[in-house]
Amino acid sequence: MSSSLPQQYQDLKSSFERRPCDLQRCGQLLDSLKLSLAEAGLLIPQGHHDLGDLTVARDILEIGAFWSIRSQDVPSFERYYAQLQTYYNDYATVLPPSSRRSPVIGLNLIRLLTQNRIADFHTELESLPPKELVGDDPFIKHPVNLERWLMEGSYSKVWNAREEAPAEEYKFFVDSLMGTIRNEIATCEESAYDSLPLKDAATLLFFPNRSDLLNFAQQRGWQIELTAEIIIFSRSVEEKAEIPKRKLIASSLTYARELEQIV
Amino acid sequence: MSKEVEMKSVDEKKKEEKKEEKKDSKDGKKDDKSKDKKDSKDKKEKEKEAEKPKPLTPLQEIKLNITLIERSVVTLEPRFTHRVLRTFTTLKKKLTPEILRESINAVYVKDNLIKQTLLSYLPPPPPPPPKEEPAAMEVDTAVPAAADAKPETKAETKSETKAEAKADAKADTKSEAKPTETTPAPPPTDPLPESEVYFRLLLIHWLLTSPESHPKALELVHDTITKIQTWNRRSMDSLAARVYFVLSRVYELLPTVELSEIRPLLLRSQRTASLRHDAESLAAVIVLLLRNYLHYNLYSQADKFVAKVTFPESAGNPQLARWLYYTGRIKAVQLSYTDAHETLQQAIRRAPAATTAPGFWQAVHKFFIVVELLMGEIPDRKTFRHPVLEKAMKSYFEIVNAVRTGSLSQFQASLNAHADQFTEDRTYSLILRLRQNVIKTGIRQLSLAYSRISLRDICVKLHLDSEEDAEYIVGKAIRDGVIEGRVVHEKGWMECGGGKDGYGVEVSEAFGKRISFCLELHNESVKAMRYPLNAHRKELDAAEGAREREKELAKEIADGKNLDGDDESMGDF
Known part of the structure; x- marks a missing residue:
């Protein structure tokens, strides 16, 4: 490990923990620290390293992950998360457990949820030990609950839980999550209702005022009867099923050919 | 599947087989060699009952297997080796150091390095008295048969026909009854490397029976793999596949090593096997890697791995079943339930019979049922009545019931009650997802x-x-x-609103899918058939006869037509 690294690490730690944290300074420090880590072969470690070095490298990457969220840079968070995987999986047996591990994992879960990547969300969830899955770790429990409510359709619970985020960084995702929910609800309403009073639609979609709702309705192309104060959802006309002639002929020919071979 | 499940499966299997062994001991051993002689089996059985049950002793069996392996190498016919490996599971339960030592001594007549290495893994031979022990042990089973056995030499064991092979086995019986004195003439050449690998496999399995010797097994298995890779013989592929399997097994059983340690070795072997078109090792190694990843819940890695490899088409059913099981699990985790359902169903179909591999059968069914529920279908009641599944699936049955009735409270109750089992089966997170299905x-x-x-x-x-x-x-x-x-x-x-009518284009699609499955099954079974040389002669003769008969028939019909015509004209009047 190069000589400047410990110094910079201390710097980063202090400027990260300062309230409010100095985002710009952290960013600069992280950049140079990443360079030093790469030189020391710790950015993507392989084989055996000094335990202290590994812990420091992990700390730096974790701070980097939080920093990316705070500076609202999701792709950068993804990169940090991918780099941390080595530390969380391959060195799990040698390194002391990190207190920031579950917040980072939880954040990643929320990220997947807001990007509507449910399959990845579950793959990620599966790689956690079952103890954590059922345990009371608030950082993990939060995204798990959110996902369950989303899947069930208990959108109001998701809405109510938005303030219960276990860490500051979680709130960053709340807005985009709410956007996802609104769109979900909107598609449900389109198929479940013939018409809906404006007032009720606002509550269902969690819009505090009317103009937001009207904007949203316009985006989705809903018909609004301002006099009757209702939204009318136009039915998508069910298309008449056509007989796929070509397909049927092709399969019949295949059967005939195969049968010919058998007989 | 978790380590525990697999281990449990082995245990259960052992129990199962122990039970069966008692009643099967009469003809259990005969199975392996009578595969080809099914026709004469019944007759043989009667004979056996008449003269006295005479199972092959393990020692004889090993010798027979060695000849089969050598024949397989000489004739380039891998199926002989496959036959040997099929009997492996039953054979390995009867292994003792004495049997191993004697068989090594019998096959390796000359005292060379290979023999010494092999013997070094066995405990030092006990002083003279035990020497008689195996002989005494054989007396009750082997001696009656030895009476009518013809004295034959070991050199003849390469004989082609089955009957001779059998006679040879009998000869072995005799030579074994008096181990040292009547040792047959030494075989002209040294045993092939394949035989050595076979012995090594036997040794590893024996070493695995007691925890103290596990480190030794580890050493041996690594040594064997290095040897296999330097030899690079195509005739060894199926044996090599087995060696990779035990390698992984050793790492699972030995508490001092981590299963993840062999990942680089396996990945290397996968590359080599794929380059050498060694389909059997490739299949085995791919499956082991998947198991390795899933053991650590590394689903994303496993998924990427699956996307990169092509599973060899020529792989045997057991490997295919495992592959389907693991890929099915990955798909289930990724929410592609339809694919997972299909894959797991295939795995069930390809799996060996429920009683021979109950552990696998149960594990696949557990996932299968959960996936079925996740798809919104209710599994067959019949599944839960299956003797092998009934007990193991009890907790799953409760879950199914809860989902079927749509009762959230019941679902929650049974989930809590069986949480431990589900965690062990690794289905817990999947079952958690069922909540929405209940609703x-x-x-x-x-x-x-x-x-x-x-x-x-x-x-x-x-x-x-x-x-x-x-x-x-x-x-x-x-x-x-x-x-x-x-x-x-x-x-x-x-x-x-009212329900939809259920008839549409999908029906013909579903129908078409089934038809094509049946057709493919037919085509594949045609491909899998073997045609012995000149066997069609008989058929040709038969066809000749048939043609003659046809001619006669045609003639008769022609005659008959006249008669009919007469009848008709008669009827008109």
Whole structure:
């Protein structure tokens, strides 16, 4: 490990923990620290390293992950998360457990949820030990609950839980999550209702005022009867099923050919 | 599958087989060699009962297997080796150091390095008295047969026909009854490397029987793999596949090493096997790697791995079943339930019979049932009555019941009660996902039973927290196509529409899928058939005869037609 690294690490730690944290300074420090880590072969470690070095490298990457969220840079968070995987999986047996591990994992879960990547969300969830899955770790429990409510359709619970985020960084995702929910609800309403009073639609979609709702309705192309104060959802006309002639002929020919071979 | 499950499966299997061994001991051993002689089997059985049951002793069996392996190498016919490996499971249970030592001594007549290495893994031979022990042990089984056995030499063991092979086995019996004195003439050449690998496999399995010797097994298995890779013989492929399998097994059993340590070695072997078109090792190694990844819950890595490799088509059924099982699990985790369902179903079909591999059977069924539930289907009741599954699936049965009735409270209760088992089976997170299905089933039942129901009632019946939730949930169910209906917000109720008619294009598609499956099955079984040389002669003769008969028949018909014509004309009058 190069000589400047410990110094910079201390710097980063202090400027990260300062309230409010100095985002710009952290960013600069992280950049140079990443360079030093790469030189020391710790950015993507392989084989055996000094335990202290590994812990420091992990700390730096974790701070980097939080920093990316705070500076609202999701792709950068993804990169940090991918780099941390080595530390969380391959060195799990040698390194002391990190207190920031579950917040980072939880954040990643929320990220997947807001990007509507449910399959990845579950793959990620599966790689956690079952103890954590059922345990009371608030950082993990939060995204798990959110996902369950989303899947069930208990959108109001998701809405109510938005303030219960276990860490500051979680709130960053709340807005985009709410956007996802609104769109979900909107598609449900389109198929479940013939018409809906404006007032009720606002509550269902969690819009505090009317103009937001009207904007949203316009985006989705809903018909609004301002006099009757209702939204009318136009039915998508069910298309008449056509007989796929070509397909049927092709399969019949295949059967005939195969049968010919058998007989 | 978790380590525990696999281990349990082995245990259960052992129990199962122990039970069967007693009643099967009469003809159990005969199975391996009588595969080809099914016709004469019945006769043989009667004979055996008449003269006295005479199973092959393990020692004889090993010798027979060695000749089979050598024949396989000489004739380039891998199926002989396959036959040897099929009997492996039953054979390995009877191994003792004495048997191993004697068989090594018998096959390796010359005292060379290979023999010494092999023997070095066995405990030092006990002083003279035990030497008689094996002989004494054989007396009750082997001696009666030895009486009518012809003295034959070892050199003849390469004989082609089955009958001779059998006679040879008998000869071995004799030579074994008096181990040292009547040792047959030494074989002209040294045993082939394949035989050595076979012995090594036997040794590893024996070393695995007691925990103290596990480190030794580790050493031996690594040594064997290095040897296999330097030899690079195609005739060794199926044996090599077995060696990779035990390698992984050793790492699972030995507490001092981590299963993840062999990942680089396996990945290397996978590359080599794929380059050498060694389909059997390749299949085995791929499956082991998947197992390795899933053991650590590394689903994303496993998924990427699956995307990169092509599973060899020529792989045997057991490997294929494993591959399907693991890929099915990965798909289930990734929410592609339809694919997972199909894959797991294939795995069940390809798996060996339930009684021979109960552990695998149970593990696949557990996932299969959960996936089926996740798809919104209710598994067959029959599955839970299967003797092998009944006990193991009890907790799953409760879950199925809860989902079927749509009762959230019952679901939660059985989930809590069996959480440990589900965690062990690694189905816990999948079952957690079922919660929404329970609700969906509940709503569907309500929509079938009522034409109009208030949201409040839905809330009460499904144990939901609030009417607001109920409205969202019903809305989602309508959007997802679970039910046909409308929500009337002003009145606070749900109106349910009539059901769809079930006949459409999908039906012909489903039908077509089944037909093509049957056709493929037919084509594959045709491909799998073996045609012995000159066997068609008989058929040709038969065909000749048939043609003659046909001619006669045609003639008769021609005659008969006249008669008929007469009849008709008669009838007209």
